[in-house]
Structure formats: structure tokens, C-alpha cells
Amino acid sequence: MQSPVQKCMVALLLLGLCNARKGDPTNRSRNVLLIVADDGGFESGVYNNTVIKTPNLDALAQRSLIFRNAFTSVSSCSPSRASLLTGLPQHQNGMYGLHQDVHHFNSFDSVQSLPLLLNQAGIRTGIIGKKHVGPEAVYPFDFAYTEENSSVLQVGRNITRIKLLVRKFLQSVDEKPFFLYVAFHDPHRCGHSQPQYGAFCEKFGNGEPGMGWIPDWKPELYHPDQVQVPYFVQDTPAAREDLAAQYTTVGRMDQGLGLVLEELRHAGFHNSTLVIYTSDNGIPFPSGRTNLYWPGTAEPLLISSPEHPSRWGQVSSAYISLLDITPTILDWFSVPYPRYSLFGKRIVQLTGKSLLPALSLEPKWRTVFASQSLHEVTMHYPMRAVQHGSLHFIHNLQNRTSFPIDQDFYVSPTFQDLLNRTQAGQPTHWNKTLRSYYYRDRWELYDHSTDPTESHNVASDPRYAQALEELQRMLLKWQWETSDPWVCAPDGVLEDKPVPRCWPLHNEL
Numbered sequence: 001m002q003s004p005v006q007k008c009m010v011a012l013l014l015l016g017l018c019n020a021r022k023g024d025p026t027n028r029s030r031n032v033l034l035i036v037a038d039d040g041g042f043e044s045g046v047y048n049n050t051v052i053k054t055p056n057l058d059a060l061a062q063r064s065l066i067f068r069n070a071f072t073s074v075s076s077c078s079p080s081r082a083s084l085l086t087g088l089p090q091h092q093n094g095m096y097g098l099h100q101d102v103h104h105f106n107s108f109d110s111v112q113s114l115p116l117l118l119n120q121a122g123i124r125t126g127i128i129g130k131k132h133v134g135p136e137a138v139y140p141f142d143f144a145y146t147e148e149n150s151s152v153l154q155v156g157r158n159i160t161r162i163k164l165l166v167r168k169f170l171q172s173v174d175e176k177p178f179f180l181y182v183a184f185h186d187p188h189r190c191g192h193s194q195p196q197y198g199a200f201c202e203k204f205g206n207g208e209p210g211m212g213w214i215p216d217w218k219p220e221l222y223h224p225d226q227v228q229v230p231y232f233v234q235d236t237p238a239a240r241e242d243l244a245a246q247y248t249t250v251g252r253m254d255q256g257l258g259l260v261l262e263e264l265r266h267a268g269f270h271n272s273t274l275v276i277y278t279s280d281n282g283i284p285f286p287s288g289r290t291n292l293y294w295p296g297t298a299e300p301l302l303i304s305s306p307e308h309p310s311r312w313g314q315v316s317s318a319y320i321s322l323l324d325i326t327p328t329i330l331d332w333f334s335v336p337y338p339r340y341s342l343f344g345k346r347i348v349q350l351t352g353k354s355l356l357p358a359l360s361l362e363p364k365w366r367t368v369f370a371s372q373s374l375h376e377v378t379m380h381y382p383m384r385a386v387q388h389g390s391l392h393f394i395h396n397l398q399n400r401t402s403f404p405i406d407q408d409f410y411v412s413p414t415f416q417d418l419l420n421r422t423q424a425g426q427p428t429h430w431n432k433t434l435r436s437y438y439y440r441d442r443w444e445l446y447d448h449s450t451d452p453t454e455s456h457n458v459a460s461d462p463r464y465a466q467a468l469e470e471l472q473r474m475l476l477k478w479q480w481e482t483s484d485p486w487v488c489a490p491d492g493v494l495e496d497k498p499v500p501r502c503w504p505l506h507n508e509l
Ligand SMILES: [Ca+2]
Pocket: 038, 039, 076, 077, 188, 280, 281
């Protein structure tokens, strides 16, 4: 004979209200699908590029809140991914530069990352594609197909393989909620690592001899005359050809994104999954990746919540940091951030915020911070920045040295074109000179309300003196709050005993 509780359970089961099956539309569990492009920018229909064909991103945008003022806190792959997955800037989580090979940067062993916290909360975690962070103990995933156990081209650019891995992950989930992180390697450059596939690996898998074949990919080709040249790239044949190759690779990622979302739909998780699409850093062009200028830090960001349809298709002007992604996902899963310290007694606190409220009502967020120290191990060029409304302030801590160029960008057709034209004394058709690019002012302040291309540094303009002082104060406050080891640089030394404070170097900086 059944007890009243058992009878109730049977009734609820019949109604599908308890222990809802995998893929059941009545399943009330919440999941997250985080999709990250590698060096992706605004080459998409949703961000008003009228040439490139990105039907899948555009369709996702129809079900998303579209952010037009989203910024990464650091313009470099591993540091950005570590910041994204910890909510802590690179100077706080320890991933100061790239993770792979001789660069060898890692987050601190006791950092409490998003996948770690979700694991501990009983949420199934998966990663497909480019991981590029470590150590493993800080970034554990239950299901992982990354460059650590596969070819990064296969798990990051072969969209058929990615589709099948997503299917495998979704088939493996049980009644537990899940967090799936799909990290495309597209549209990263290829010239430094696999030049045989083209500058952006735009030929990889296109079916031509020696290129392999990705069955699900229908390559979209663009003529260099067609592309929209951003203001920070020189308008020359070489740069246009480079952009055309980039577009083809963005197209592959877009089709891959469509396949991933179709897998989600097919498995029945469409209405229980928060989908986030963004990129780790700016596009690999001048003033882009490795810079804290707008082209280096501004990112596409789409957030699609099945529970918040009222703002689908709307554009938000709120200022968002990718440091907000970890608090957003923790909020979605109702997982609290733990109380702990990394070094000393200072409790680690997230300076980002959950973005979920923005899905219902336009917020008034106006401020985001950025922090870069290195990219490759040889590229120490620390910068700290704050964007406050239309004002963008950058502190170049080591401006007396030449701004470093990474290996991948150096061999790119666009940068070689700038070098060759400059050496030959020809017009570059660029908005900067190599000299101005290499040697920067210590303080840079741009007012986007009158100067959207960041062409006029107004840091020494008396009309901005008060604003400059306020921005310097805000930035320094954030550096102290996030335990920035560079907080006293370049004119002081941080002594942390008995209490942390800066001591002057009298080095005339
Ligand atoms: Ca990247």
C-alpha cells in the first residue's frame, strides 16, 4: 500500500513535475551554454556589418539582449579566458600572460574558478575547444575536448567535430544542470602556426587538395573590395585581403554556432539554457588584440535567456565587463561566491556584477576596468584602464619602452604591409604611425562623445583636468581592491608590511 507521500510522488511524476527527464520541456533545471570566439569582433550582421553573412549570430540576437558597450578586462587570450572563468582580473588571478609553451602563465593554485565552484555545486561542466588556461586543478571540467587532449584545429575549428562533441556532451548529461563552454578557435589568425591553411585558417577544411573537408561547412568567400575596413586598419589591398580571409573564418564559426544551438534545441534544452556569446579579446589588427584601446577591448556580447523574452532583440548601452560573466553564471545557478583569501588576509571579492537584472530592465552601469601586463612572456607592457561613460582613460605604466608586437601579428599581411610601407616612405593609409604606435604617452584620455576613433589624447587638456583626476582615483581604488601588484608602478615600490603602501622611487616618472 502506498503512503500519502508515495501517492503524491506518483501523481507528480504523471504530471511530469518531479524528476523531469532529460530534455523534457517541463524540466525546471537551469543550464548555461557559454560560446566564446577567439579574437572575434564586430564582424556580424547584428553589429551592423552589412557585408559579412552571419545568419546564425543574427538569429541568436533575435532571442538575446545585445550589448554594444561590452569590454574584456584584458586583451590577450589566456589572461582573458582566466578572467572570464574567475571573475578576477589577470593581475589578481595570476594569469599574467599566455599559458602555452615558454610563456607558461597559470592562475594561482587557490583561485576559486567558475568551473570549480559549479563542480562543487553539483553542476555538470564541459569544455569543447580552446582551453588555454591552467592549472588543471583550478579549471577542472567533467567533460573536456581541448588542445590538451586533441588537435586544437579539430576541436576549435572543425565545426562538424564540434557539433558531434556537443551532441556527446548533451547525451551524457543526467538530471543535473550543466554548464557547457564551447570555445571556438575561429576566427584566430593562423599565419604564425599553420600558414598552409591561410592567414586565418580560412582554407582549413574547405575540401580543396590538402585542406581537408568539414562536411557541415559551406565556405563564404569575400572579395577584398567588399570588406568594411575599420577605422583602425589601413585601407590598402594587403589589409583588405587579410580582412576578407578573416570574414570567411568568421563565417565558419557562425555556421558552427548554428550547429551548436541546433544540438541544444534537438536535445530539448532550448528553453532551460542561458546562452552567452562573446569573444576573448579584440581582433588581431593594429590597436586591437594586446591593446587596451577600444578595438582591443570592445567585444560582442549576446545574452539569450529563455526566461527573459521581454528584451529579446533590444540593444543595451550599459557598460559591461567580461568580469561580469562569472557573477552572472553564479547568479543564474544560485551558487554563492565563497569567502576566501589568496595571499594574506584580504578576502577575495568579485568586482563584477550579475548581468541578469539587465535582461529585464536597462541598467545605468557606466564603468568598466581593464588590466593588462603581458601577452607573450617577452611582452611586458603593463597598462591599466577605466572606461567611464564616454571617457576612456589608459595608464601606460612603462611607456618609455616600445610597445611590443606579438609573433602572430608580426607575420600578418596587415602588419607586414605597415612595416614595408613605413620603411619605403610610402603612405600607409593608417590612422597612426609606427612611431606613435610604439611610443605612447603615459596617460591617455579619449572622449568618445567627440572622438569615437580615439584620435586625440586630451589627458593634458585643462578642460579635462578634473575628469582625469577622478578617473585616476577610480582606477587606483580598483587596483587596491583587486590586490594589483603593479599598484605603485612606475614611480613607487609596493611594500606590503606592516600595511600595504607605496614608497616613492624618485625616478622622475
Ligand atoms: Ca584570443
